[in-house]
Amino acid sequence: MHAPRPASPLLLLSRAALVSALVVALATFVSPLLAQESAPATPAGAPGKLRVVSLSPVLTDFAKEIGGDKVDVVGLVKPGVDPHTYDPTPADAQQVSSTQVVLISGKGLEGYLTKFRQAAGGKATWVDVGAALPSLEAPEHDHDHDDDHDHHHHHHGADPHWWHSVANAKLAVGVIREAFAAAAPADKEYFAGRAAEYLEKLDAMDKEIKVALADLPRDARKLVTSHDAFQYFAKERGFTIIAISGISTRDQPSSKKIVKIINQIRADKVKAVFYESVENPKVIAEITKETGAKVGGSLVADGLGEGAASTYIGMMKANATTIVQGLK
Numbered sequence: 001m002h003a004p005r006p007a008s009p010l011l012l013l014s015r016a017a018l019v020s021a022l023v024v025a026l027a028t029f030v031s032p033l034l035a036q037e038s039a040p041a042t043p044a045g046a047p048g049k050l051r052v053v054s055l056s057p058v059l060t061d062f063a064k065e066i067g068g069d070k071v072d073v074v075g076l077v078k079p080g081v082d083p084h085t086y087d088p089t090p091a092d093a094q095q096v097s098s099t100q101v102v103l104i105s106g107k108g109l110e111g112y113l114t115k116f117r118q119a120a121g122g123k124a125t126w127v128d129v130g131a132a133l134p135s136l137e138a139p140e141h142d143h144d145h146d147d148d149h150d151h152h153h154h155h156h157g158a159d160p161h162w163w164h165s166v167a168n169a170k171l172a173v174g175v176i177r178e179a180f181a182a183a184a185p186a187d188k189e190y191f192a193g194r195a196a197e198y199l200e201k202l203d204a205m206d207k208e209i210k211v212a213l214a215d216l217p218r219d220a221r222k223l224v225t226s227h228d229a230f231q232y233f234a235k236e237r238g239f240t241i242i243a244i245s246g247i248s249t250r251d252q253p254s255s256k257k258i259v260k261i262i263n264q265i266r267a268d269k270v271k272a273v274f275y276e277s278v279e280n281p282k283v284i285a286e287i288t289k290e291t292g293a294k295v296g297g298s299l300v301a302d303g304l305g306e307g308a309a310s311t312y313i314g315m316m317k318a319n320a321t322t323i324v325q326g327l328k
């Protein structure tokens, strides 16, 4: 089996990690019985399938779309769970120790990563998807640079919420396709075909969102949300963000900051403010009471939601619909 090594500059894998992934893939191919015997009894152990663990619901969805029935995907961080405060369990480490590929959302979202990797051990290839995508800087919130820096939080550097840009999502699909092809070269064409189909669906979704947002005049494109998760969306769609908290759901606003936001909403005549499905909407209630802005509904900020929003495409469409209905 002399599969050429796929050299992808997008994959920031160490040479050693890539080699070990190929070795694992080869061992599984040559001796499936042995692999079955030595593998611990985990739900992710179906023979002949690439075993993948994902640390983000969005990546779990991408992995299923690209991997189809050639891949077993286990999502550790479930939809509705706050990824900023997630704490991996020993069972999570167990899953990782017997998997072949681990998908990381990256850009600092998984604060637990270093410790978790050490705890999990194993021979998996860790694919930092976010590291291959362009970053927006985490903002300091106050463009007028006054003395209102209420939290000097730990999120200097990149904003981790890259998936709210469809352009980034498409790049991420490419990263995962290459990672799967490297780990299971025999199924390379299969992954490529499924990824191409999914990219077409993402393009169709992007067009739909553009059409929906066309109803909103430029000066209505102001998004007031609980935490600062929609910068990538804002940049791609021409919105301004007025975030109540910081980049992490851990950052809580001061009363001074809330007063400032209330004044800005009044001055800009913002019609609606939005809360997030993993957030406590108490501060939002206070702001709507003070400004007369309505509650525009719930946005899915940090992963996937329920029902129609339980897929990436569904989540993106649901957010766009909620925003248009609230602001028009």
Ligand SMILES: [Zn+2]
Residues within 6 Å of the ligand: 084, 161, 227, 228, 229, 247, 248, 249, 301, 302
């Ligand atoms: Zn977030």
